[in-house]
Amino acid sequence: xxxxxxxxxxxxxxxxxxxxxxxxxxxxxxxxxxxxxxxxxxxxxxxxxxxxxxxxxxxxxxxxxxxxxxxxxxxxxxxxxxxxxxxxxxxxxxxxxxxxxxxxxxxxxxxxxxxxxxxxxxxxxxxxxxxxxxxx
Amino acid sequence: xxxxxxxxxxxxxxxxxxxxxxxxxxxxxxxxxxxxxxxxxxxxxxxxxxxxxxxxxxxxxxxxxxxxxxxxxxxxxxxxxxxxxxxxxxxxxxxxxxxxxxxxxxxxxxxxxxxxxxxxxxxxxxxxxxxxxxxxxxxxxxxxxxxxxxxxxxxxxxxxxxxxxxxxxxxxxxxxxxxxxxxxxxxxxxxxxxxxxxxxxxxxxxxxxxxxxxxxxxxxxxxxxxxxxxxxxxxxxxxxxxxxxxxxxxxxxxxxxxxxxxxxxxxxxxxxxxxxxxxxxxxxxxxxxxxxxxxxxxxxxxxxxxxxxxxxxxxxxxxxxxxxxxxxxxxxxxxxxxxxxxxxxxxxxxxxxxxxxxxxxxxxxxxxxxxxxxxxxxxxxxxxxxxxxxxxxxxxxxxxxxxxxxxxxxxxxxxxxxxxxxxxxxxxxxxxxxxxxxxxxxxxxxxxxxxxxxxxxxxxxxxxxxxxxxxxxxxxxxxxxxxxxxxxxxxxxxxxxxxxxxxxxxxxxxxxxxxxxxxxxxxxxxxxxxxxxxxxxxxxxxxxxxxxxxxxxxxxxxxxxxxxxxxxxxxxxxxxxxxxxxxxxxxxxxxxxxxxxxxxxxxxxxxxxxxxx
Numbered sequence: 001x002x003x004x005x006x007x008x009x010x011x012x013x014x015x016x017x018x019x020x021x022x023x024x025x026x027x028x029x030x031x032x033x034x035x036x037x038x039x040x041x042x043x044x045x046x047x048x049x050x051x052x053x054x055x056x057x058x059x060x061x062x063x064x065x066x067x068x069x070x071x072x073x074x075x076x077x078x079x080x081x082x083x084x085x086x087x088x089x090x091x092x093x094x095x096x097x098x099x100x101x102x103x104x105x106x107x108x109x110x111x112x113x114x115x116x117x118x119x120x121x122x123x124x125x126x127x128x129x130x131x132x133x134x135x136x
Numbered sequence: 137x138x139x140x141x142x143x144x145x146x147x148x149x150x151x152x153x154x155x156x157x158x159x160x161x162x163x164x165x166x167x168x169x170x171x172x173x174x175x176x177x178x179x180x181x182x183x184x185x186x187x188x189x190x191x192x193x194x195x196x197x198x199x200x201x202x203x204x205x206x207x208x209x210x211x212x213x214x215x216x217x218x219x220x221x222x223x224x225x226x227x228x229x230x231x232x233x234x235x236x237x238x239x240x241x242x243x244x245x246x247x248x249x250x251x252x253x254x255x256x257x258x259x260x261x262x263x264x265x266x267x268x269x270x271x272x273x274x275x276x277x278x279x280x281x282x283x284x285x286x287x288x289x290x291x292x293x294x295x296x297x298x299x300x301x302x303x304x305x306x307x308x309x310x311x312x313x314x315x316x317x318x319x320x321x322x323x324x325x326x327x328x329x330x331x332x333x334x335x336x337x338x339x340x341x342x343x344x345x346x347x348x349x350x351x352x353x354x355x356x357x358x359x360x361x362x363x364x365x366x367x368x369x370x371x372x373x374x375x376x377x378x379x380x381x382x383x384x385x386x387x388x389x390x391x392x393x394x395x396x397x398x399x400x401x402x403x404x405x406x407x408x409x410x411x412x413x414x415x416x417x418x419x420x421x422x423x424x425x426x427x428x429x430x431x432x433x434x435x436x437x438x439x440x441x442x443x444x445x446x447x448x449x450x451x452x453x454x455x456x457x458x459x460x461x462x463x464x465x466x467x468x469x470x471x472x473x474x475x476x477x478x479x480x481x482x483x484x485x486x487x488x489x490x491x492x493x494x495x496x497x498x499x500x501x502x503x504x505x506x507x508x509x510x511x512x513x514x515x516x517x518x519x520x521x522x523x524x525x526x527x528x529x530x531x532x533x534x535x536x537x538x539x540x541x542x543x544x545x546x547x548x549x550x551x552x553x554x555x556x557x558x559x560x561x562x563x564x565x566x567x568x569x570x571x572x573x574x575x576x577x578x579x580x581x582x583x584x585x586x587x588x589x590x591x592x593x594x595x596x597x598x599x600x601x602x603x604x605x606x607x608x609x610x611x612x613x614x615x616x617x618x619x620x621x622x623x624x625x626x627x628x629x630x631x632x633x634x635x636x637x638x639x640x641x642x643x644x645x646x647x648x649x650x651x652x653x654x655x656x657x658x659x660x661x662x663x664x665x666x667x668x669x670x671x672x673x674x675x676x677x678x679x680x681x682x683x684x685x686x687x688x689x690x691x692x693x694x695x696x697x698x699x700x701x702x703x704x705x706x707x708x709x710x711x712x713x714x715x716x717x718x719x720x721x722x723x724x725x726x727x728x729x730x731x732x733x734x735x736x737x738x739x740x741x742x743x744x745x746x747x748x749x
Contacts, residue, residue, distance in 0.1 A: 015533040022540055061525060090528035093521045093575070097633070098588040098746055112532035112568065115539045132633065 005054035005126060006032035008046070009088070010039060010070065012062050016111065020057070020088075028119055039065045043073055052079045055125060057109070060089040060100075068103055075104065084125050088113070097132070107131040145454070146446055150439045157438070161431040165424060172420040176413050177385055180394035184381055184411045187333055188396045191326045191409060192379070195400070198316060199280050202297035206314045207278060209234050210299040219301045219310045222247050228254040231312075242294070242315040244269065245301070248308060258287075258315070265296065265313060272298040272311040282401035284339055291344055293318040293337055293405050318400070323347040323407075332412035338371055338397075339405050366408070370397050374406040386410075391417055453481045457488060469496035517584050520575055527571045535564040573704035577688055580711045587634060587715055591745045592627035595635070595666060599657060602639045606655060609647040620658040628666055629739050630716055638709040638720070642670040642732045645705065649674035653729070667735040676726035685722070686710050709734075717742050 007030055011017045017035050024033045034053065036045055039062045056074065060067035067087055074080045087100050090111040100108050107130050109121065125131055140148070209215055209231070218226035231243045231254045242257035246269050264283050272279050283294040298313040316322060323335045324347045336346040367382075374380050374397035385392040396409045456473060463471045472492060473485040540546055542557045549557070579585045599621055606617050628635075646655045653673030660667060677685065684690050691703040706720075713720040718736035 013529060015537075016529070019533060019536050019540075022545060023536075027540075027545060090525045090532065091521060092528070093517075093524050093579075096521060098586070101588065102746075111528045112535045112564075115536055115543070 004031050006034070006049070006051045007055050007057070008034045008036070008049065008053035009057040010036045010042065010062070010067075011057075011059040011088070012038050013059070016059070016088075019113075023113075023115065023118060028122070038062065039070055042070055046074070046077075053083060055084045055086065055122070056080075057086050057088040058105075060087055060091055060096075068099075071103060071105060084128070086125055086131070101132075144451070146443050146451055149446060150443060153439055153442060154435060157431060157435045161428065164427060164431070168424060168427060169420075172416075172423065176392055176416045176420065177383065177394075179416055180385055180392065180411065180413045181381060181383065183413075184394040184396045184409065187327070187409060187411055188379060188381065188398055190328045191335070191407070192398060194326045198295060199297070199401070202295065202314050202316065203278055203280050203299075205234075205238055205240075206297045206299040206312055209314075210301045210312050213304075216301045216303055216309055219245065219247060219253060220303055222251075222253065224253055228256065231256050238314075240314045241317045243313070245310060245312045246270075246273070247310040248273065253310065258317075265294075265315070268296065269298055269311045269313055272300050272313075273308060276300045276302070276308050280401075282403035282405060284344075284403065284405065291339065293339070293344055293400070293403070295401070318405075319345050320348040332414060334410040334412075336408050337400065337405055338366060338408055341366065341368060341371065344405070371406050371408075373397075374399050375404045377402075385413070449479075450481060453485065457485065460492075461488070464492060464495065469499050513582065513584060516582050517579075520578055520582075520584075524571070524575050528568070531564055531568055531571075535561055535568070538564070570702050573702045573708060576708045577704050580708065585711070585715060587631040587743070587746075589629060589631055589743045589745050591629050593630045593632045593635065594627055595625045595659060595668070596621065596623065598632065598636045598639060599659060599668070601636065602643045603657060605640060606643040606647055606657075609644060610650075610655075613647075613650070614652045615647070615650050616654045618654055618656040620656060622660050625659055625666060626661060626738050628736060629743050629745065630736060631712075634712045635716070635736070638712050638734055639668060639670075641705045641709045642668075642734070645732070646670050646672040646674065646730075649730070661738065664738045665735050666738050667733055669731055669733045671729060671731040673729040676728055676730050677722065677724040678726055679724075682722060682724065686720075716740065 007024055009017070009020050009024070011020065014037070017037060021033070021035060024030050032051060032053070034049060036042060042065065058067040058070055062070075065073075067089070071085060074083070074085060084106045087105045087108040088111065089096075089100075089108065092108070092110040097108060107125055109118075109131070114121075121131055140151070212230075215227070215230050218230060227245050231245060234240075235243050235256050240257060242262075242265075243254065244252065244256075244262075244265060245254040246266075247253050250266075250270055250273065262285060264285050268279055268281055268283070278297065278299045280297045283296055284291055285294055294315045294317055296313055296315040298311055300308050301310040301312055303309050318337055323337070323345060326335060327333045327347070334347050337344045370380050370382060377399045379396065379398040381394075381396045386395055387393070392413045394411045394413060396411075398407050398409070399405075400407050453473075453476070460471045460473050469492065472489045475482050475485045475489070538557050538560045541549060542554055542561065576585075599619070603617055603619055610617065643655070643657070650672040651674070655673075656669075656671045658669045658671070685706050688707045689703045710720040713734050713736065716736050717740045718734060720732065720734050722730060722732050724730040
């Protein structure tokens with residue numbers, strides 16, 4: 001952890017945003033944490049980010065475009081080749097998880113997230129591991 | 137007879153028709169045979185009567201000729217002068233001449249003293265002949281007689297006429313006899329048309345001679361032709377001077393014969409005459425053959441016509457019916473049969489069409505019901521997914537904000553506050569597990585559980601997680617977790633999350649119920665099956681509860697005492713194992729402990745990796 005990675009989180013639920021803010025910025029003290037509250041002008045905001053995020057957490061149930069559409073947009077960008085894109089969702093019924101895997105997410109964290117193990121999971125995601133933490 | 141059952145309708149009807157025609161043919165032939173039999177007998181007796189009349193006339197002609205001839209010679213002047221002179225040479229010369237011209241078989245002349253003057257033809261001592269000639273000498277008149285005599289060991293029949301030789305003055309100078317032997321040649325000359333007529337002379341029960349046209353001559357004496365034997369009673373009656381023509385035909389060599397027995401002169405010789413009814417027989421056979429041929433032709437023609445008619449009336453419509461029915465089997469329910477008439481086939485067609493309409497209607501409503509069911513399944517799945525999402529989102533806030541407060545992220549908290557807030561977190565986690573279980577159970581019961589199958593799931597990896605989790609759950613209890621796991625378990629084809637869920641359930645149950653002792657996790661493979669066992673030293677399960685624990689919402693008394701749970705964990709785990717083609721079962725000894733087993737197929741052919749599809 002020579003260099004603190006930039007993190008992006010897109011989430012429309014204010015409580016979830018506040019939680020991740022407390023976790024990432026407060027507890028883990030990451031300097032470059034961006035949290036977007038909706039997907040409307042998502043692409044322009046992502047492009048404006050500097051430095052580019054190393055890890056992106058996406059909520060899935062969002063409007064007007066959902067997590068799957070956002071992933072597709074991100075995959076079309078050049079700089080996301082090395083970016084870890086992980087779903088962070090409360091929709092963890094099996095067929096939904098299967099769908100997440102099929103479209104190419106690098107992992108999925110289920111809500112409610114586990115505070116105790118999150119820092120470790122985060123490091124593993126950063127190291128390139130695919131994490132499917134569905135059962136809490 | 138199986139082939140007949142499988143044969144076509146046309147063939148079966150043809151067979152039936154042929155059978156009927158066969159019976160008709162049989163009765164006709166039988167009738168014909170019996171009729172022609174009568175005809176043969178009638179014609180046969182007419183022919184034999186005719187033949188017998190001819191033969192009798194010939195015989196009497198012969199006898200008369202003999203008498204006329206013998207008197208003619210006796211009254212010739214040179215002859216009686218020669219006899220009067222007792223000139224052997226003169227008499228011999230004259231009778232030799234006469235014999236040559238009139239073809240007699242034997243001529244003898246004696247003088248007034250009985251001495252032989254001439255012996256021409258059959259030469260030698262013939263005592264019976266001598267006796268008749270001496271009678272003639274004495275009586276001075278003509279005698280005609282049939283004699284049976286011995287000649288060289290065999291018997292022969294002689295037809296003889298004698299005459300006295302009288303001088304111009306009326307003195308008896310001697311006697312003369314002329315004879316014909318009734319031999320084969322003689323018998324043959326009796327017939328008007330020798331074709332198919334045979335004759336034989338019977339004396340004392342056997343044949344003395346036969347007509348020459350009997351070839352080959354039978355070897356058995358008492359038989360005229362082969363297979364024709366004498367009827368002794370008839371022969372005896374004929375000997376008495378009666379001409380007998382029996383009604384019954386005699387069959388020889390397969391050919392019917394008419395027979396007659398007639399007396400020969402005043403002797404005890406009987407002539408048997410056979411008439412071969414070959415022509416009538418052949419006529420009968422020809423008629424029979426013609427009848428059979430006509431019947432066969434008629435049968436072929438009728439079968440042909442019947443088949444054509446049947447094909448038009450029944451077989452074609454039935455084939456159409458079959459084709460349409462097959463199309464309906466293939467799912468073309470809108471097919472109908474053209475109804476051509478109101479006969480049985482027409483009625484069948486319209487009934488079939490009604491049935492097709494009914495089937496089509498049912499199929500349509502079934503289809504609608506199926507779609508309805510699918511739609512409601514989708515709605516149910518969507519509802520469950522939405523429920524999960526909507527319950528988990530607030531829990532995320534409840535659990536984690538509380539945890540932040542407990543962990544002191546928001547400032548100092550005292551011990552009592554930590555204790556209360558920890559209760560909030562624990563209750564929240566319990567609520568979460570309840571939500572998970574209820575949703576899982578709903579999916580299982582709705583049949584909408586879907587597995588995410590991967591080809592290479594490492595059970596070693598999963599069990600490591602399970603053991604770590606178990607150690608966490610046991611914090612503070614004097615329980616040791618032991619692992620007896622084959623380090624090289626094969627990767628299995630499975631849904632990793634669901635398998636982990638099963639193992640975790642077993643582990644958390646073991647932790648919940650075991651207050652001291654050990655929990656042993658073991659794993660091994662045997663014949664393409666990977667088995668994991670979780671054994672504890674807890675209180676055990678009573679035998680009557682062993683199956684109860686797998687029923688949803690049922691818990692044992694011990695389970696309730698140990699702080700609840702939903703009672704859904706084991707039923708879900710068992711369903712998940714079954715969904716993988718595996719098994720989950722338990723053995724327990726109350727007071728000693730419980731062991732749960734999960735066995736899964738290593739590479740089940742039933743499971744298809746989700747991403748490979």
